[in-house]
Amino acid sequence: MNREEAVQAILGAIPESAFIVTTTGLISREVFAQGDRDQNLYLLGSMGLASSIGLGLALLRPAAHVVVLEGDGSALMSLGVLPSIAAERPPRFTHVILDNEAYESTGNQSSISSRFDLSAVAGAAGYASSVAATTPGSLADSIREAGSQTGPCLVIAKVTLDASLRTPPRVSLSPAAIRDRFRLVFSNAASHPGAK
Amino acid sequence: MIEATEFWNQLKQHVSLFSGVPDSTFGRSYNALAEDPDVRFVPAVREDSALGIASAAAFAGERGAVVMQNSGIGNVVNALTSFNLVYNVPALLVIGWRGYLGADRDAPEHAVMGEKSAAILDVLGVPNAVLDESSWQAQVDDLIGRMDVEQSPVALFVPPGVLRA
Numbered sequence: 506m507n508r509e510e511a512v513q514a515i516l517g518a519i520p521e522s523a524f525i526v527t528t529t530g531l532i533s534r535e536v537f538a539q540g541d542r543d544q545n546l547y548l549l550g551s552m553g554l555a556s557s558i559g560l561g562l563a564l565l566r567p568a569a570h571v572v573v574l575e576g577d578g579s580a581l582m583s584l585g586v587l588p589s590i591a592a593e594r595p596p597r598f599t600h601v602i603l604d605n606e607a608y609e610s611t612g613n614q615s616s617i618s619s620r621f622d623l624s625a626v627a628g629a630a631g632y633a634s635s636v637a638a639t640t641p642g643s644l645a646d647s648i649r650e651a652g653s654q655t656g657p658c659l660v661i662a663k664v665t666l667d668a669s670l671r672t673p674p675r676v677s678l679s680p681a682a683i684r685d686r687f688r689l690v691f692s693n694a695a696s697h698p699g700a701k
Numbered sequence: 702m703i704e705a706t707e708f709w710n711q712l713k714q715h716v717s718l719f720s721g722v723p724d725s726t727f728g729r730s731y732n733a734l735a736e737d738p739d740v741r742f743v744p745a746v747r748e749d750s751a752l753g754i755a756s757a758a759a760f761a762g763e764r765g766a767v768v769m770q771n772s773g774i775g776n777v778v779n780a781l782t783s784f785n786l787v788y789n790v791p792a793l794l795v796i797g798w799r800g801y802l803g804a805d806r807d808a809p810e811h812a813v814m815g816e817k818s819a820a821i822l823d824v825l826g827v828p829n830a831v832l833d834e835s836s837w838q839a840q841v842d843d844l845i846g847r848m849d850v851e852q853s854p855v856a857l858f859v860p861p862g863v864l865r866a
Binding site: 529546548549550551552553554555556557558559560561562564565566583585586588589592593680681683684687688691692 | 718720741743744745746747749750751752753754755756757758759760761762763765779780782783784787788789790
């Protein structure tokens, strides 16, 4: 499974109303290219910050489904946030890590994730569940399963570096435009389960 | 001195989501804020994570604040420069200022940041003020106003000995 296939599987399996926070670099660009929508908060910079922003969003709107989509490098950069997320236990929070064992956005430099069990860390931190998927089908199933659970869930998508993939275009929206349209849909989301 | 309870109550008028990493400047009042049933307080493991959490409030049409020590300024620079200041996402930083009284009046690890704290925020373009006993309510209101109007992160420094924690 390559990056394109993984993102396609994820976007097809998350609820239509879910809010997504995407990490800097190719992951934001891939999501923008495949499925741009107002509910996507693309982080153009600030590597490592996606999970913290996602946690804040999830606590402010517990009825909303929040998905954080980041890479192994970004997750490793802010590993300490995993226990924060587990401690706060946002009810509908899916944390997806695209694990290609590399910093693809900066030129495929190796990360240490091949020698490190991210899934075990999430489990030890207290996530409600933590699974890894290696095919688009099992990834989509894992995302749907995580969406049906209560409490933060981690899904690791093991992806291969695929040199034949096109480089997705840069996110062509300004930061202000990303902010404004996300704020509009997020601030209007129901604050409590069952509320309209 | 300013009663810490009054200080937090003033902030609570404006801010609905707090996060942070403790500092001795706030003493026991930090716990009182974190455990206040009227406050949504999310303990963070690093100051940049606290800023990410608190910044989410801006997307809900609310205001977020981070309580931290000035040594954590080093940890928030990237979040400020590539998120808050680029997206114009406001947040209030409430920063205990260790080393404020000079290098010989505090522990050595606070000497450099103690001298440079406000200068760093000035360079970044983050409006900031040093809490003053005689005008603190106006200072808070002014910074909150700048947050709203400029859609910018802002900082309120709290020197030692100003809050009665």
